[in-house]
Amino acid sequence: MLAKLIAETKPVTTPTLAYLDFGGVDIATGSFLREAVLGFRDFSRNAIGMLYPVLANANPVIEDELSVYLKGRNDAIWACALSTENTPVDPHILGELDAAQMSTLQLIAEHKPISAPELAKLRPNEGIGTTAWNNRLATLAAKGILMELKQGKTKMFAPVMEAV
Template identity: 40%
Template sequence: MRISLMQVSDNPVLAGAVNGKIAFAEMIKSIPDEVVGPQPLFLDFGGIAVATASYLRESVFTLKAYLRAKSSSYYPAVANANSDVWDELSVIAHAKNDVIVTCELTDEGITSNVELVGNLDPKQRLTFELVLKFDEVDANSLMEQFGESEKTKSTTAWNNRLASLASRGIIREYTKGRSKYYRPLLTERAYGN
C-alpha cells in the first residue's frame, strides 16, 4: 500500500507539528481495516521539497508508533524522500532513539536503495542482519545456529531481539501455527547503517 504525502498535504512543503498531526489523521483514514498479511505501508514523499522535523515527528513517527502499538499488519516505510527530508528523518530518528526503513519506490512498486535511518544497538544490528541474510527466521533457529557464539542459553533472548525489531517496525512478524516468524520489511539486501 502507498500513501502519497503530496496528496495528503497538497503542498510540497511539509512544516509544523499541527500540520503533521493533520497528516497523521488523514493517513489513518486511508488505511483499510481489513486484515492482510504483514506488509510495508509506503509513505511516498515523491514531489515533496521540504519536510520539517516537527512535521515528520507528528506524522511519520506517530503513525509508525500507532500502527505498531495496535499490532497492525502495516509497517511504515518512507519512500522517495529527497536528501533534505532524509536528513530531517535522521534528526528525529536519533532524537527519539528510533529507526525507520527508507527506500526509493517506482510506480510499479519496485524498491531500491533500501536503508535504515537511525541506529540499532549491536545485538539488534546482528539480529537484523541475520533476518536479512536468511529472509525468514524464528527464535529457535537463531538459537540453534548462533546461541553458542552469542552466549545465549535459551530462545528468550532471540525472541526478545526479534520482537523488539518488529515493534520498531523494521521487520515483519507473522505466525505459522503456534510459532512466530520474522522476515525483512523490504527484501533488498543492501541495507545501510
C-alpha cells in the same frame, strides 16, 4: 496528517508495506515527521499489526531531518525510492540500530524467515537464549524493521525490506 492517514487505512490480514510517498515534497519539519511518519508507524505497528510503513521518495534533506531525530531516540525506519512501476529501489534504514539489533537483522536476512528458538539453536556459542532473541525480535518488529509472520503458533520474522 496523522488523522488523515489513520482514517484512510484499511485493516490488512497479511504483512503489507505502506509507502509514505514524499515525492515532490521539498521540505518537512521535524515535528511533522515525528507526528505523521513516526506516529503512523507506531499506529500501524500497535493497532493494525500487519502494516509496515516505509518512507518513500524523500529527498536527502527530509531523510537527514528524520534520521537525526531517530538517532537521538535509538530508533529507525525503512526508507526507499519507488521506481516508475512503484517497486522499491535502494531500500535503507534511517536512524540507528544498536550493534546487537543490526547483527540480528543481518542474521535474519540470511536465514529468513526464522523464529527466536531457531536463532538460539543457530548461534548456541553466543550465550543468547530464546528469551533474549525474542526481545531483540520484538524490538525490531515494533520499529517496523522486521515483519512478523505467523506459522501456526510460532512467530517467524523476516526483514520488511531486502537491504542488509
